[in-house]
Amino acid sequence: MALLDINGIGRRFGAVEALDGIDLRVEEGEVFGLIGPNGSGKTTLFNVLTGVYPPSAGEILLDGRPIGGVPPERIARMGLARTFQNLRLIPHMSAFENIWLAQHRRPGMGLRDILAVGGRKERARRDEVETLLERTGLATRRDAFAGDLPLPDQRRLEIARALVRQPRLLLLDEPAGGMTPMETQEMATLIRAVAAPGRTLIVIEHKMDLISDICDRLCVLDFGRKIAEGPPGRVLSDPEVLDIYLGREADDNSGDDSGDD
Amino acid sequence: MGSGYALLAIGFTLIFGVLRRLNLSYGPSIMVGVFFGTFLFIQFQAGWYTVLVGTVLGAAIAGAYVERLCFWAIKKGAAVASMVSSFAVWMQLEEGVTIAFPDRTYEFPALGDFELIELAGLSVRQEHVIMLGIAAILVFALHQLLYRTRFGLAVRAVSEDPNAALFMGVNTGRVIFLAFILASAIGGIAGYFIMATEEVITPKFGLQATFKGLIAMMLGGMGSVPGAIAGGLLLGVVEKQAEWYAGAVWRDIAAFMLLFAFLIVRPGGLLAQHTAARDLAALRRV
C-alpha cells in the first residue's frame, strides 16, 4: 500500500479551479518531486494535504486513513510535517528555540511538563534539538535569532524544525528557493541525508538540476492538472513537458520568489 | 445623537483605514478641541461659529500631535506599541485639560433656543434635525473628497495597500498625516454637536467619544464609511430605547452588550462583508 494515496483531488477558489482531479501515489521511502510553472497548484496541493484548506473534491489517504478535510493539527499528529516556501520562522527567537518550539508530539495540555523542567526527559529533548542543529549544519548558529540568519540557513532551519517532529512524510516547499548554485548543491546534500533513513519526501522545486539529482520520481502540474509523471529522466525529456513548462518559464522570469498562489 | 456617533465613527474609520492601527487618543483629541471652543465662549463670549471653528481647530492640532508622536515616529509593524502610546498621550491630554480647566465641568453654548417640532407625528428637538442635516452634508462632502479628488484617491490607495501606494508615488506619510487631521476635524464637528445638545462638558468626554466612536465603527464594520453611518445611527437608536425603557445605566449596558453580541455573531459588522472576507483571506494565506 502506498504511504500517500491521492484520488481525484480538486480544489476551487471561487471560479478558479486551482486543483482539478489530481491522482498521485507516493510510496514509502520515496523522494517525490513536484514541478510546474507558477500558479500551477503545487503549493495549493501542499495546503490541501496539510489540512490548511479542505479539498472540494476527491479523497486523500495517508497510510490508508482518510485525511481530506481533517483539521491541520490532527494531520500533523499523524506524522506529516512541512516547510514553507515563504518561510514561517519566528524571527525574534533563536535557531535553537525555533526547533525547540516545534518539539511536541503527544496530545494533552502540557501542564504536567511544567514539573519536568530541568529533569532527565527535558535534557533528552534538548540533546535531540542539538543533534538536529548539528546535522543540518546550524550548530554555530544555535543562538542567533532566526530573523538574522541568511536565507540558506533559514531554509535549513525550517527543515530542522520539521524534522524534530519525526515525520513519516515530509513536504518541502522550494527548499532551494533564492539560493546560489553552490548553496543549492549543499541543500541537495542535506535533502539526501534527510531521506537516507528511508523517509518519504515530497519536494516542490523550480531548479531542475536539484530535482533530477534527488528525486526518484516526479510529477508535473499545469493549471491544476497533472501533465506527466515518472522518473526524472523520462519526464524531463517529455516534449509536452518541455513545451508547456520550460517554454512558459522563458517569458516568465519572476521564478522562485513570487508566490505560487 | 446617532448622527454625532456616526461622525465620530467616520473619523475613526478614516484613521483605521489608512493606518490599520487603533488611535485611542481620538476621543481625547476631540475633547481638547471642545475645551478650546468653550474657552473662546467663556472668555470672549464668542458666537457659535467661532466656537465651532475653535473646536475643529483644537481637535485638528491635538490630532496632529498624536499622529506625529504615536504613529509617525513608531515604525511599521509595531501596531500595539502605537496603540499603547496613543493611550499614554490620552492621559497627557486629559491631565493637560484638567490643569487648564480646574473646575471639571464647564458650560458649553447651546446651538440656540429651539422649540420642539412635530415631524410625522413625532415630537423632535429641532437641533437634532439640524444635526442630522449637517451630518448628511458632511458625509456627502467627504464622499466627494474621497471619490472625486486626487487626495481622496491617495487615501483610498493607502488604505487598500500602503506598499503598492508607495510604489505608485504616493507620499504615504503625508497622506496619513492629512487623513489624520481630517478625521480629527470631523471628530471636532461631531464633538461640537454632541456638546451643543448636552451643554455641559468634562474631561471625561474624551473617554466617551472614544468609546462611542469605536462602538459605532465596529457595529458598522471597520474601514467602511457607510458602515460607520449605519453603526452610529443604530447605536443612537438602541441607546435611546434602552434609556427610555430601563434607565440611564442600562443605556450604556445595552450599547456594550450589543457590541459584544455583534462581534460574536457577525464580526464583520453591518455593512462590511467584503472587508471581513478580505481580512479572513489574508489570515488564511500561506
Place this chain on the structure above:
Amino acid sequence: MDDHVITVLNNIGGFSFIALSAYLLLLSGEISFGQQAFFGIGAYASGMFTAMFGLSFWIALPLAMLVAGLAAAAVGALTLRLRGLYFAIATLAFAETIRLILVATTWQVDVDGEPVGPNGSEGLGNIRWGFDNEYAPVDFLWMIYGSLGIVLLLFFLMERSRLGSIVRTIGADRLLAETQGINVTRYKILVAGLAGALAAIGGAFYAHIQTTVYPENFDVMLGVHSLAYGLIGGLGTAVGPILGVLLDVGFLEAVEWIQGYRMIAFGGLVAVLLIFMPRGILDERRVHLLRLMLRGRRPDIHGAAGH
C-alpha cells in the same frame, strides 16, 4: 517600614497580577482590553465570600480564581473566532458590561445587623476579614509577594516547558502552530482561563486591603494600564510586566513633587520609550542576550557571518 511605603509596595504587587494576566494573553498573540473585568470579578467574588458568607480569605481566594477563570474561559470560547482588534474590542465590551451590571446591581444580606453586599455604584463595602483577623498591611505585603513569587516561579517553569513553547508558537504564528499539531482552540481557551484566574488574585488582594471596592475601580483605564505594563517593561520575560508596574506606580510615587503634572510626564515618557523600544525594555532580544551572558556563552547575534 512606614505605612506609605507598604501601601505603595502592596499596590505594585497587586497590579503585577493583572499585568501578568495581560502579558500571558499577549504571549498567545491576543491583545485584551478587558482583564480588569476578571480583576473586578476576583475582587467582588472574594469580598462577597468573606464579608457576606463568612468564609476565610484562603478559601475565598481560590474560589474567586475559579469563578473568574471560568468566566474568562467562557469569554475566550465565545471570542475564539475574533483576532486582533476585534478581540480587543470584544473583551472591552465584555468588561464594560460587567462593570455597568455591577453598577446596576444591589444584593445585600444582613450580617450582624448591617446590610452587606454589592450596592450599585456605592460598591461592596465591609470587607473586614483582614481587620477581624488582625492582619496589618505588612502581613498583606508578605501574602501578596509570596503569591507573586509562586506565580512567577510557575511562569518561569511554563516558559521553559512545552506549554510555554506552545503558547509562544500560537502567539507568533497561528497557522504554523496548527501545522505542528497544536490544537489552537483548546489552548486559547486554557490561556484565557488562566489569565482570568491570574487577574482575580490581584483583585482579591486589592479588595481585602481596600475593604471597599467600587465598580469604577475596574474601568477601562485599569485594563489599558495592565496592557501597557507589559509593553513598557518588555515582552521577552515575565519580569517585564512587573518592571512596567514598578516604573508606573514607583515613578508616580517617586516624583510627587511634580504632583499634578504626573500623567503628562509619564505619558510623554512612555510615548518616547515606545518610539525607541516598541517591544518594551526587556524585549526578546535583550532577554536573549542577557541569558547568553548569564550562561557565559558568546552572543552571536549577527548570524550573517559565514559558516
